Amino acid sequence: MEPVARLPLPLLTVSALLLLLSPPPPAADARVPPPPRIQPLATATLRRLYDTSNYGKLQLNNGLALTPQMGWNSWNFFACNINETVIRETADALVSTGLAELGYNYVNIDDCWSNVKRGKKDQLLPDPKTFPSGIKALADYVHGKGLKLGIYSDAGKFTCQVRPGSLYHENDDAMLFASWGVDYLKYDNCYNLGIKPQKRYPPMRDALNSTGRQIFYSLCEWGEYDPALWAGKVGNSWRTTGDITDTWKSMTDIADKNNKWASYAGPGGWNDPDMLEVGNGGMTFAEYHSHFSIWALMKAPLLIGCDVRNLTSETLEILSNKEVIQVNQDPLGVQGRRILGEGKYGCREVWAGPLSGNRLAVALWNRCSEAANITMKLPAVGLDGSAAYSVRDLWKHETLSENVIGTFGAQVEVHDTKMYIFSPAVSVASI
Ligand SMILES: *[C@@H]1O[C@H](CO)[C@@H](O)[C@H](O)[C@H]1NC(C)=O
Ligand SMILES: *[C@@H]1O[C@H](CO)[C@@H](O)[C@H](O)[C@H]1NC(C)=O
Numbered sequence: 001m002e003p004v005a006r007l008p009l010p011l012l013t014v015s016a017l018l019l020l021l022s023p024p025p026p027a028a029d030a031r032v033p034p035p036p037r038i039q040p041l042a043t044a045t046l047r048r049l050y051d052t053s054n055y056g057k058l059q060l061n062n063g064l065a066l067t068p069q070m071g072w073n074s075w076n077f078f079a080c081n082i083n084e085t086v087i088r089e090t091a092d093a094l095v096s097t098g099l100a101e102l103g104y105n106y107v108n109i110d111d112c113w114s115n116v117k118r119g120k121k122d123q124l125l126p127d128p129k130t131f132p133s134g135i136k137a138l139a140d141y142v143h144g145k146g147l148k149l150g151i152y153s154d155a156g157k158f159t160c161q162v163r164p165g166s167l168y169h170e171n172d173d174a175m176l177f178a179s180w181g182v183d184y185l186k187y188d189n190c191y192n193l194g195i196k197p198q199k200r201y202p203p204m205r206d207a208l209n210s211t212g213r214q215i216f217y218s219l220c221e222w223g224e225y226d227p228a229l230w231a232g233k234v235g236n237s238w239r240t241t242g243d244i245t246d247t248w249k250s251m252t253d254i255a256d257k258n259n260k261w262a263s264y265a266g267p268g269g270w271n272d273p274d275m276l277e278v279g280n281g282g283m284t285f286a287e288y289h290s291h292f293s294i295w296a297l298m299k300a301p302l303l304i305g306c307d308v309r310n311l312t313s314e315t316l317e318i319l320s321n322k323e324v325i326q327v328n329q330d331p332l333g334v335q336g337r338r339i340l341g342e343g344k345y346g347c348r349e350v351w352a353g354p355l356s357g358n359r360l361a362v363a364l365w366n367r368c369s370e371a372a373n374i375t376m377k378l379p380a381v382g383l384d385g386s387a388a389y390s391v392r393d394l395w396k397h398e399t400l401s402e403n404v405i406g407t408f409g410a411q412v413e414v415h416d417t418k419m420y421i422f423s424p425a426v427s428v429a430s431i
């Protein structure tokens with residue numbers, strides 16, 4: 001039996017078929033992708049457990065972020081110690097490790113790229129010591145590798161490292177970024193003069209839009225004014241928390257805070273629990289498994305934060321887990337969330353999220369201080385208690401069973417996560 005073949009075609013395949021069947025659109029239309037199609041969840045149980053009431057309500061229709069952004073950012077590993085060589089070598093490494101091919105396509109420069117003073121015409125300048133060839137040359141190099149270049153500024157008087165900020169310079173700075181060929185802007189929140197973010201972030205959205213260049217707009221407002229409630233109309237992603245650090249405590253706290261806003265994520269705009277620390281050495285291999293699994297399930301941006309020029313095989317194995325990446329990039333775009341983890345479950349948590357094709361991603365996350373068996377009844381996560389499911393283990397890369405009925409569980413090592421996809425094994429109509 002081949003259960004997967006019985007599922008309806010995923011959305012993308014259907015649109016790809018329609019595209020093939022229809023005459024080519026006029027060139028002008030080709031540049032403007034259609035707005036994301038919002039799909040309702042199939043059953044009332046799923047709709048109750050996975051509240052999507054705010055999914056797709058607020059959307060910045062710039063054609064970007066139909067799935068969460070993937071790539072690399074310089075901050076978590078290099079902080080201010082960056083230069084054009086590191087950025088170029090990182091672009092090279094993303095390609096040579098195969099990570100680029102898996103979707104990690106944004107190469108994002110964080111704070112410290114710019115000179116401490118604006119130029120004679122009040123324009124931003126790259127730091128002449130560390131970026132002597134300029135940002136345009138770097139963008140050309142990165143584009144030549146088939147990748148995209150991201151840059152950083154701040155919705156305040158200065159950046160966090162006290163370079164010039166873009167507040168009240170939005171139009172000039174956006175035009176400059178566009179003229180350099182920049183594809184992504186991370187926009188920070190330091191030195192903000194106490195002005196509300198709802199006032200400071202939209203002007204840059206409008207400035208980026210009027211450049212005519214598609215530029216991903218990533219809001220880094222640290223979750224201070226509950227951005228999920230308003231940022232969907234402003235940016236393609238919004239930070240829901242303060243900065244991550246490379247510790248189990250920071251990672252788990254941030255996951256919990258980000259979880260609260262699950263109903264607001266959707267194609268076009270994503271909750272951002274900050275960049276990955278996988279590979280930076282402060283957590284165990286099991287903890288990094290959990291970090292990557294839960295970020296993928298929460299539809300978080302997958303922005304690598306380690307030195308990709310020098311990856312261990314363990315780190316590369318985590319970051320390049322194609323099956324986990326596919327959960328993150330699923331076209332349905334519903335943020336997974338914690339379903340079990342209170343009362344008798346305690347530190348034995350079950351997180352889950354609906355996927356296209358009537359599938360469900362499930363993560364068993366052991367947050368206890370020793371190994372634990374985590375077991376669930378299938379209806380608890382929204383599955384039919386009497387139907388049979390095919391269960392795929394995304395870390396073992398193995399289909400465990402074609403016939404899971406009623407309950408499912410596994411032993412999970414301390415702080416580790418096991419991740420699965422449940423697909424209907426008999427008939428779609430039964431779920
Ligand atoms: C560029 O930055 C990297 C990482 O901090 C450093 O190892 C390297 O020495 C720097 N290169 C130059 C030319 O400054
Ligand atoms: C600018 O905004 C309009 C209206 O939302 C949108 O249709 C257009 O695609 C945007 N253009 C860019 C370059 O973001």
Ligand SMILES: *[C@@H]1O[C@H](CO)[C@@H](O)[C@H](O)[C@H]1NC(C)=O
Binds near residue numbers: 312
């Ligand atoms: C590469 O990473 C290892 C740790 O995984 C570290 O000990 C070593 O110094 C790094 N090498 C470079 C050139 O950064």
Ligand SMILES: *[C@@H]1O[C@H](CO)[C@@H](O)[C@H](O)[C@H]1NC(C)=O
Binds near residue numbers: 372373411
């Ligand atoms: C999990 O359950 C199995 C089977 O009942 C048992 O052998 C194992 O010791 C349990 N593991 C833990 C950590 O309790």
